[in-house]
Amino acid sequence: xxxxxxxxxxxxxxxxxxxxxxxxxxxxxxxxxxxxxxxxxxxxxxxxxxxxxxxxxxxxxxxxxxxxxxxxxxxxxxxxxxxxxxxxxxxxxxxxx
Numbered sequence: 001x002x003x004x005x006x007x008x009x010x011x012x013x014x015x016x017x018x019x020x021x022x023x024x025x026x027x028x029x030x031x032x033x034x035x036x037x038x039x040x041x042x043x044x045x046x047x048x049x050x051x052x053x054x055x056x057x058x059x060x061x062x063x064x065x066x067x068x069x070x071x072x073x074x075x076x077x078x079x080x081x082x083x084x085x086x087x088x089x090x091x092x093x094x095x096x097x
Contacts, residue, residue, distance in 0.1 A: 001025075001091055008033040025094060027087075029080055030054055037066060044068070044094040048082055050075025067094055 003025065008016055020026065020036040020043075027046040028034055034057045037045055044067030047057050053072060061068035069090050073082035 001095065003027065003091075008036070025091065027091065030057065035060070037061060037064065040064070040066060042066070046071060046087070046090060046094065048073060048080050050080040069094060 006019065011019065016033075016036050017039045020039040021041065023040050023043050025044050025046065026034070026037060026040070027048070029048045029050070030053075034045065034047065037043065037057065037060060042065070045057060045061050046069045049070060049072050053070065058068050058070065071082050071087055071090065073080040075081075
C-alpha cells in the first residue's frame with residue numbers, strides 16, 4: 001500500500017500538520033497524535049485499540065467528514081496485536097472507496 005511510518009514525537013508541529021494535511025490514510029493506535037486528523041482533508045482513520053475502546057476520534061472523524069475504521073486487538077503492555085488479515089482487508093477497502 002506504500003504506507004510510510006512515522007513517530008510523531010520525532011516531528012515538529014509544522015511537520016505533523018504538513019504530514020496529516022497530505023494524508024489519504026492514517027493508521028495508528030488510539031492516542032493524542034491522532035488529533036492531527038484535524039489538518040486532514042478527506043482522509044480515512046484506521047484506529048487501533050488494545051484493551052479499551054475509547055470513543056474520541058470516531059466523533060472527531062465524523063465531525064470532519066473523514067472515514068473511520070476501528071480495529072480491536074489484544075494488548076500486552078504498550079503493544080497492540082491485531083488480526084493482520086482483517087487489517088489488510090480494511091485498508092484495501094478504505095483505499096478503494
